[in-house]
Amino acid sequence: MKWPLLDVPTGATLKDSRSPSPAHLSNKVPVVQHAHHMHPLTPLITYSNERFSPGSPPGHLSPDIDPKTGIPRPPHPPELPPYYPLSPGAVGQLPHPLGWLVPQQGQPVYSIPPGGFRHPYPALAMNASMSSLMSSRFSPHMVPPPAHGLHPSGIPHPTIVSPIVKQEPAQPSASPAATSKSPVGVKKEEEKKPHIKKPLNAFMLYMKEMRAKVVAECTLKESAAINQILGRRWHSLSREEQAKYYELARKERQLHSQLYPTWSARDNYVNRGCCAWYRIPYGIEDAVNVPIQYRIEDVVPGWIPYGTEDAVNGPIQYRIEDAVPGWIPYGIQDAVNGPIQYRIKDAVPGWIRDPGCCVRYRALFTYEGNSNDLRVAGSGDGGLEEMVEELNSGKVMYAFCRVKDPNSGLPKYVLVNWTGEGVNDVRKGACANHVSTIANFLKGAHVTINARAEEDVEPELIMEKVAKASGANYNFHKESSKFQDSGPQAPVGSVYQKTNAMSEIKRVNKDNFWAKAEKDEENRRLEEKRRAEEERQRLERERRERELQEAEGREQRYKARSNEIEAQNCPPVPQKEQAEPQQPKGFKRSESVEKAQEAASLVAQRPVNPRDIFKQREKSAPADVAAPSQPGTAPV
DNA sequence: CATCCTTTGAAGAAA
DNA sequence: TTTCTTCAAAGGATG
Known part of the structure; x- marks a missing residue:
C-alpha cells in the first residue's frame, strides 16, 4: 500500500513501511555505489570448495596459491579475515584479487567513516601481518579519514554509502540539492553522515558469488528470476556447502561489529526508533519539530490530511484548529467535538483500520462541564484496573480500552458507557441519547458495557464478557442474571394465567421502566453493532476477494516466469x-x-x-x- | 526516473 | 518466546 497523501517535496520521499526500500532510499547512489561484482567486504579471495572446510581455519587464511591466479597470498589472522570472496565470474573485470598488495586497486575492508568510530580493532592483538595491514591500510589514526566514505585509494567503499539514502523523510536539512544524485550533493551529504550497510548474510554472499555464473549460463537477465534460481540452488546445497557461507557471514558480522561497534541494523531503518514510527508528515509539528509536509493537491483550505485515507472516501482531513502538536487525530470526528487525538508514538505506520487499532492504550472521554462537548479525560497504557480507577461517580464517561481476548489472545476493544451514580436524572437522560453516537464514534469496540457502579466494571466481569463475545468457552452459568427476569416467568401449563395487560403495563411502568429503556437502548446498540459488523465483514470480504485476485495474478505471473525459466534451459536446479x-x-x-x-x-x-x-x-x-x-x- | 520484483537470513521490534 | 518487518545485492521490468 502506498501513501497517496504523502509525497514529500524535498525528495525525502516516504515509503510504505512494508514495501521494499525505494532505490533512492536504499543504496543505489551511483557516485558511491560499487560495481555489482565487488563484494562489499574486499573481494579479494575466491571461494573454493577445495580450500575451505568449516570448523577449521579457512584455507584462504593461510599462505597458499590462488588456484585461479597462481599468485601466493599472505596469511591472515583467522579470527578476523579482512578478505572476502570475489565472484568467480567477475574475476576478469575486477581489481586484481591481490589488489590489496597493489595500491589503488584493492579495497580495504570496511573503511572508517568520517566522523570517526572507535578503534576498529579494540580487542585484537596485532600480529605481524595484521600490523602491516593496519599501517598500510587500516589505521584511522595514521591515515586521515577518507571523506564521504571513500577509501584512501579513491575507490568508494561499498559498505558506506550516501546518507541520503536512509535519511529521515522529514529531515529539515534535506534540501533538494542534497536529494539529487549530483556528485556534489551526495558528497556533501556523505560528509555529514555515512550510511553503513548491513553485513551480508550467508545467502547474500552465495548470491553474490554465484549470480554471474547463473547469468552466464542462462539467457534470463532479470534479477528476480535469477534470484529464484539462486534460491532453489541454495536449498539444494549440502550442509557442508552452505556452512562455508554461514561461516563467512559470521565472520563478516564479526568484522562489522568490530569496525562499527555502535552500529545497529536499526540505524538503516527508514523509520528509526519507537518514537519515530510515524514519520508521516501530518501537518503540524510534533515534539521533535518534524516539518509540515504533505501533497498540495490533498489540501483543502482549513483542513489537513493526517496521513492515511479511507478506502472509500479518500483522504481523511481534519481541521487545522484541531491540530495538537505531538498528537494525531483519528480523522473521525463528530459534528460537535472535533477529532479524538492519539499520540504520535502510539501511531501504527502504514494504515489505520479502525480507531480501535490505533488505540494501543486505553482512552477515557467525558463531557466538558455540563455541555455536550466531549473531550479526552485521560489515557494511558494501563489496563482495565487503571481505567476503573479513573471513572468518576459524578460524571458520564465513555471508556475505550484494549484488552486481550482470553480465548484467542487477540486484541479486543471494550467500550464502557459509564453513568456515575451521582449524575442527576436529567443529565442521565440527556446523555443516554449520546450512547449510540459514541458507539458509532468508537466503532472498533467488540464489547459494550453499560455501567453505573464499580461492580459493573469489575475487570473480571469485563473479561468474561470479552470471552463470551469471542464465541468460545461459552458458559451459560456465567451468564449475567441481569436481564433474566425480563423473560416469561410463569410456567406454561394448566396453571397458566392470562396476562392482564393493564396491570402488566402498570407494573412495567412502575418497576421496569428504566430497565426496559435500558434494554431497548441495549437492543438498539446491538443492532448498530450488528450493522457495523456486517459492514466490517463486507469490507473484509471485499478485501479477501481483492487479495485473492491479486494472488491469482501473482501466481499466473510466477507460473509464466517459471515456464520461461525452464524454457530458457537454465542450469538444472x-x-x-x-x-x-x-x-x-x-x-x-x-x-x-x-x-x-x-x-x-x-x-x-x-x-x-x-x-x-x-x-x-x-x-x-x-x-x-x-x-x-x-x-x-x-x-x- | 523511481520503484518493483525476487530470494534468504540476521536483527530488531512488536505481540 | 514467537511472529512480523526491514534490509542487505542485483539489474531487468514496469509505470
Missing part, C-alpha cells in the same frame, strides 16, 4: 527430492558420506523405486525436449 541419477555433474553432495547416508535413507523411504522414476523420465524425455518450444506448457 538439483532437487533433494529427485533421485540421485538426476544430480547434475559436478554436484558434490556424494562427497560427503553423511550426505550419502542421508540420501540413502531418503531413497529407502520412497514408496516408488527411483529407478522407475528414472525410467519414466527417460520415456518422457522426447516430450520434455519439445517443451521449450511451448513455454506456456512447460512444466514448472
Whole structure:
C-alpha cells in the first residue's frame, strides 16, 4: 500500500513501511555505489570448495596459491579475515584479487567513516601481518579519514554509502540539492553522515558469488528470476556447502561489529526508533519539530490530511484548529467535538483500520462541564484496573480500552458507557441519547458495557464478557442474571394465567421502566453493532476477494516466469527430492558420506523405486525436449 | 526516473 | 518466546 497523501517535496520521499526500500532510499547512489561484482567486504579471495572446510581455519587464511591466479597470498589472522570472496565470474573485470598488495586497486575492508568510530580493532592483538595491514591500510589514526566514505585509494567503499539514502523523510536539512544524485550533493551529504550497510548474510554472499555464473549460463537477465534460481540452488546445497557461507557471514558480522561497534541494523531503518514510527508528515509539528509536509493537491483550505485515507472516501482531513502538536487525530470526528487525538508514538505506520487499532492504550472521554462537548479525560497504557480507577461517580464517561481476548489472545476493544451514580436524572437522560453516537464514534469496540457502579466494571466481569463475545468457552452459568427476569416467568401449563395487560403495563411502568429503556437502548446498540459488523465483514470480504485476485495474478505471473525459466534451459536446479541419477555433474553432495547416508535413507523411504522414476523420465524425455518450444506448457 | 520484483537470513521490534 | 518487518545485492521490468 502506498501513501497517496504523502509525497514529500524535498525528495525525502516516504515509503510504505512494508514495501521494499525505494532505490533512492536504499543504496543505489551511483557516485558511491560499487560495481555489482565487488563484494562489499574486499573481494579479494575466491571461494573454493577445495580450500575451505568449516570448523577449521579457512584455507584462504593461510599462505597458499590462488588456484585461479597462481599468485601466493599472505596469511591472515583467522579470527578476523579482512578478505572476502570475489565472484568467480567477475574475476576478469575486477581489481586484481591481490589488489590489496597493489595500491589503488584493492579495497580495504570496511573503511572508517568520517566522523570517526572507535578503534576498529579494540580487542585484537596485532600480529605481524595484521600490523602491516593496519599501517598500510587500516589505521584511522595514521591515515586521515577518507571523506564521504571513500577509501584512501579513491575507490568508494561499498559498505558506506550516501546518507541520503536512509535519511529521515522529514529531515529539515534535506534540501533538494542534497536529494539529487549530483556528485556534489551526495558528497556533501556523505560528509555529514555515512550510511553503513548491513553485513551480508550467508545467502547474500552465495548470491553474490554465484549470480554471474547463473547469468552466464542462462539467457534470463532479470534479477528476480535469477534470484529464484539462486534460491532453489541454495536449498539444494549440502550442509557442508552452505556452512562455508554461514561461516563467512559470521565472520563478516564479526568484522562489522568490530569496525562499527555502535552500529545497529536499526540505524538503516527508514523509520528509526519507537518514537519515530510515524514519520508521516501530518501537518503540524510534533515534539521533535518534524516539518509540515504533505501533497498540495490533498489540501483543502482549513483542513489537513493526517496521513492515511479511507478506502472509500479518500483522504481523511481534519481541521487545522484541531491540530495538537505531538498528537494525531483519528480523522473521525463528530459534528460537535472535533477529532479524538492519539499520540504520535502510539501511531501504527502504514494504515489505520479502525480507531480501535490505533488505540494501543486505553482512552477515557467525558463531557466538558455540563455541555455536550466531549473531550479526552485521560489515557494511558494501563489496563482495565487503571481505567476503573479513573471513572468518576459524578460524571458520564465513555471508556475505550484494549484488552486481550482470553480465548484467542487477540486484541479486543471494550467500550464502557459509564453513568456515575451521582449524575442527576436529567443529565442521565440527556446523555443516554449520546450512547449510540459514541458507539458509532468508537466503532472498533467488540464489547459494550453499560455501567453505573464499580461492580459493573469489575475487570473480571469485563473479561468474561470479552470471552463470551469471542464465541468460545461459552458458559451459560456465567451468564449475567441481569436481564433474566425480563423473560416469561410463569410456567406454561394448566396453571397458566392470562396476562392482564393493564396491570402488566402498570407494573412495567412502575418497576421496569428504566430497565426496559435500558434494554431497548441495549437492543438498539446491538443492532448498530450488528450493522457495523456486517459492514466490517463486507469490507473484509471485499478485501479477501481483492487479495485473492491479486494472488491469482501473482501466481499466473510466477507460473509464466517459471515456464520461461525452464524454457530458457537454465542450469538444472538439483532437487533433494529427485533421485540421485538426476544430480547434475559436478554436484558434490556424494562427497560427503553423511550426505550419502542421508540420501540413502531418503531413497529407502520412497514408496516408488527411483529407478522407475528414472525410467519414466527417460520415456518422457522426447516430450520434455519439445517443451521449450511451448513455454506456456512447460512444466514448472 | 523511481520503484518493483525476487530470494534468504540476521536483527530488531512488536505481540 | 514467537511472529512480523526491514534490509542487505542485483539489474531487468514496469509505470
